Amino acid sequence: MTVTGVSAGADDGNVPANTLDNDLSTRWSAEGDGAWIRYDLGSAQTIGSVSIAWHKGDTRKDTFDVQLSNDGSSWTTALARKTSNGTTLQPQNYDFADTSARYLRIVGHGNTTNDWTSITETTVNGPDGGDGDDGDQGSGRTVRVADSDQLRSAFGDARAGDRIVLADGQYTIGKMTGRNGTAGQPITVVAEHRGQAVIDDGQLEVKDSSYVTFEGLKWRNSDTLKLTGSNHVRLTRNHFRLTEESSLKWVIIQGANSHHNRIDHNLFEEKHQLGNFITVDGSETQQSQHDLIDHNHFRNIGPRAENEMEAIRVGWSGISQSNGFTVVESNLFENCDGDPEIVSVKSNDNIVRYNTFRTSQGVLSQRHGNRGAFYGNFFLGEGKAGTGGIRIYGQDHTIYNNYFGGLTGTGFDAALQIDGGDVDTSGALSAHWRVYRATVVNNTFVNNVSNIEVGANYKLPPVDSTIANNVVTGSQGKLFNEVKKPVNMSYAGNIAWPTGSAAVGVTVPSGAIKVIDPLLAPDGPVHRIGAGSPAIDTGTDSSAFVTDDMDGQPRAGVVDVGADERSSSAVTRAPLGATDVGPSAP
Numbered sequence: 001m002t003v004t005g006v007s008a009g010a011d012d013g014n015v016p017a018n019t020l021d022n023d024l025s026t027r028w029s030a031e032g033d034g035a036w037i038r039y040d041l042g043s044a045q046t047i048g049s050v051s052i053a054w055h056k057g058d059t060r061k062d063t064f065d066v067q068l069s070n071d072g073s074s075w076t077t078a079l080a081r082k083t084s085n086g087t088t089l090q091p092q093n094y095d096f097a098d099t100s101a102r103y104l105r106i107v108g109h110g111n112t113t114n115d116w117t118s119i120t121e122t123t124v125n126g127p128d129g130g131d132g133d134d135g136d137q138g139s140g141r142t143v144r145v146a147d148s149d150q151l152r153s154a155f156g157d158a159r160a161g162d163r164i165v166l167a168d169g170q171y172t173i174g175k176m177t178g179r180n181g182t183a184g185q186p187i188t189v190v191a192e193h194r195g196q197a198v199i200d201d202g203q204l205e206v207k208d209s210s211y212v213t214f215e216g217l218k219w220r221n222s223d224t225l226k227l228t229g230s231n232h233v234r235l236t237r238n239h240f241r242l243t244e245e246s247s248l249k250w251v252i253i254q255g256a257n258s259h260h261n262r263i264d265h266n267l268f269e270e271k272h273q274l275g276n277f278i279t280v281d282g283s284e285t286q287q288s289q290h291d292l293i294d295h296n297h298f299r300n301i302g303p304r305a306e307n308e309m310e311a312i313r314v315g316w317s318g319i320s321q322s323n324g325f326t327v328v329e330s331n332l333f334e335n336c337d338g339d340p341e342i343v344s345v346k347s348n349d350n351i352v353r354y355n356t357f358r359t360s361q362g363v364l365s366q367r368h369g370n371r372g373a374f375y376g377n378f379f380l381g382e383g384k385a386g387t388g389g390i391r392i393y394g395q396d397h398t399i400y401n402n403y404f405g406g407l408t409g410t411g412f413d414a415a416l417q418i419d420g421g422d423v424d425t426s427g428a429l430s431a432h433w434r435v436y437r438a439t440v441v442n443n444t445f446v447n448n449v450s451n452i453e454v455g456a457n458y459k460l461p462p463v464d465s466t467i468a469n470n471v472v473t474g475s476q477g478k479l480f481n482e483v484k485k486p487v488n489m490s491y492a493g494n495i496a497w498p499t500g501s502a503a504v505g506v507t508v509p510s511g512a513i514k515v516i517d518p519l520l521a522p523d524g525p526v527h528r529i530g531a532g533s534p535a536i537d538t539g540t541d542s543s544a545f546v547t548d549d550m551d552g553q554p555r556a557g558v559v560d561v562g563a564d565e566r567s568s569s570a571v572t573r574a575p576l577g578a579t580d581v582g583p584s585a586p
Contacts, residue, residue, distance in 0.1 A: 001125060006039050010035060019119050020121075023120075023121075028119050033109050035116075043102055044101060045126070049128060051091040063110060064081075071102075075105060081109070123259075127257070145165070164189045164190070168191075169198070170201075173201075186232075189212070190214075191218075194583060195583070200221055201221050203223035213236060214234070214238065229258055232261065234264070235266060236265050239267045253278075253291055262294070263293045264293070264294045265581070266582065268298045269299045270299075272302065287315045287323070291324075291327075292329075298331060300334070304340075304361060304362075305338055315368065320346045320368030320429050324347040329352070330355065332578065334578075336362070337361040338362075341365040345367060349369075356377070356380065357377065363389055368429065370394045371396045374390055374400075375401045376402065376550055376552075383406055389415040395433075399441075400443060401549055403564075405526060410453070414456065418462050421458050421459075442543050444526075445471065461485060462486045462489065466492070469539040472496050473498075479504055480505040491508040491513055514534070517534075519533040531566075533560075538561055549565035551571040553569040
């Protein structure tokens with residue numbers, strides 16, 4: 001649900017707004033028994049649960065109350081003296097009876113270490129049909145099915161805690177409506193043997209439901225899988241290779257009150273008609289919020305179409321001014337050639353990080369919306385025609401710690417296109433909105449046909465943007481190509497190394513782009529800075545918010561220039577391969 005305001009009785013400099021920034025590294029903190037933080041929904045709405053991520057939540061347990069109010073003065077306790085589980089930094093959901101209220105307040109009673117209350121993220125959730133058991137009770141039934149009729153019956157009677165197990169065989173699937181598990185007792189629909197329960201007919205729509213998981217199924221039917229008005233629905237370790245006769249969207253998240261759904265560890269492959277692998281929509285005015293798409297393998301979508309064949313589309317133009325808070329992370333895209341936009345983002349406040357794009361024509365595009373964050377991605381063209389990186393429109397995007405190598409695209413498909421716009425700060429939602437205040441720092445570009453392009457398309461050049469602490473090397477074209485002269489563009493701390501027929505491409509103040517060999521050394525599919533590189537410890541303050549590098553190694557002291565920090569710390573991320581994602585991955 002949308003929170004319109006947040007306040008607290010006290011803080012130590014870690015302010016209440018930090019609990020709404022979709023960043024688990026920031027927090028609100030206050031000391032003392034009874035420390036409180038309050039969330040305002042703007043009007044009375046039906047609330048069904050609250051999700052809270054606790055600072056140091058994997059090492060200590062917090063005790064707290066959840067209270068509700070319509071006027072901010074008189075409070076009703078929905079949950080008393082609840083205790084976090086002490087095992088995770090991720091959000092934990094706390095369910096209570098659906099209640100109409102404008103305000104939700106969390107009152108802390110300290111933790112198992114001290115009397116502080118510290119919260120990194122809070123999400124207020126809408127009605128879920130819950131009766132307030134917080135997931136502690138459930139049927140615990142195992143319901144075994146062996147044919148389509150038994151599966152339909154199990155759907156109709158599904159209750160919290162049910163584990164519906166599909167024997168090997170073929171099934172026709174149908175709707176699941178108004179079925180609600182809980183965080184502790186989800187409804188699980190699972191193949192007895194992964195990949196051996198085959199959905200070859202019918203259409204699954206999960207409607208007005210919550211906490212339902214579908215696991216290990218093989219999807220061969222020819223209808224869109226719909227998650228409609230539902231929350232905490234999970235699709236995991238499935239194999240999607242739908243039968244296409246014409247245009248077909250394979251999975252769509254839609255409807256009002258849709259939020260916190262997850263699509264993870266699946267294989268999507270062989271899509272050759274129009275439509276997307278995954279579409280995240282919502283209502284007519286609001287995108288589904290806080291959905292997570294992670295550790296999937298997307299491959300072999302094409303041939304190239306002019307439009308409507310993305311691997312993933314997040315939002316659409318009509319709701320592009322709404323906030324999505326979608327996270328697309330740790331996915332592998334291979335030979336995803338169907339659309340000029342492999343991943344198309346069309347709303348505000350989304351994150352695309354830690355993904356690997358291999359031999360895929362097109363780009364990751366912020367097509368509409370503001371405040372997108374794109375970091376830690378690997379774009380590996382391997383010389384294939386039409387391969388690109390990132391293209392942006394709109395305001396206040398951050399692009400950092402990305403690696404762009406061997407890409408052949410230009411213009412719309414450049415390694416990085418900070419594009420022009422055809423409208424300024426208002427206009428048709430389907431237009432290309434002018435770029436304002438893009439921050440492009442600590443990226444590495446190696447052996448691309450076109451590297452950083454500015455304003456290649458449309459009439460309005462970018463405004464007030466920053467390009468800092470990037471390493472750009474190449475043997476052709478302009479390494480920094482201002483196709484249209486930007487307005488008040490700031491360059492600082494970059495390293496350029498043009499070879500062959502390449503040129504730096506722009507004239508900037510001394511030191512803003514240093515022309516010097518960064519001494520990159522090949523390491524598998526990427527290049528890293530070597531010993532004695534002039535990139536070491538020469539970054540500027542523009543990168544103060546960049547706390548690690550493309551490998552997950554911490555940035556220490558003055559940051560190194562480019563996506564790589566020379567470090568002896570453990571590497572926690574790398575370009576992804578087929579064994580890192582999909583149904584069989586860890």
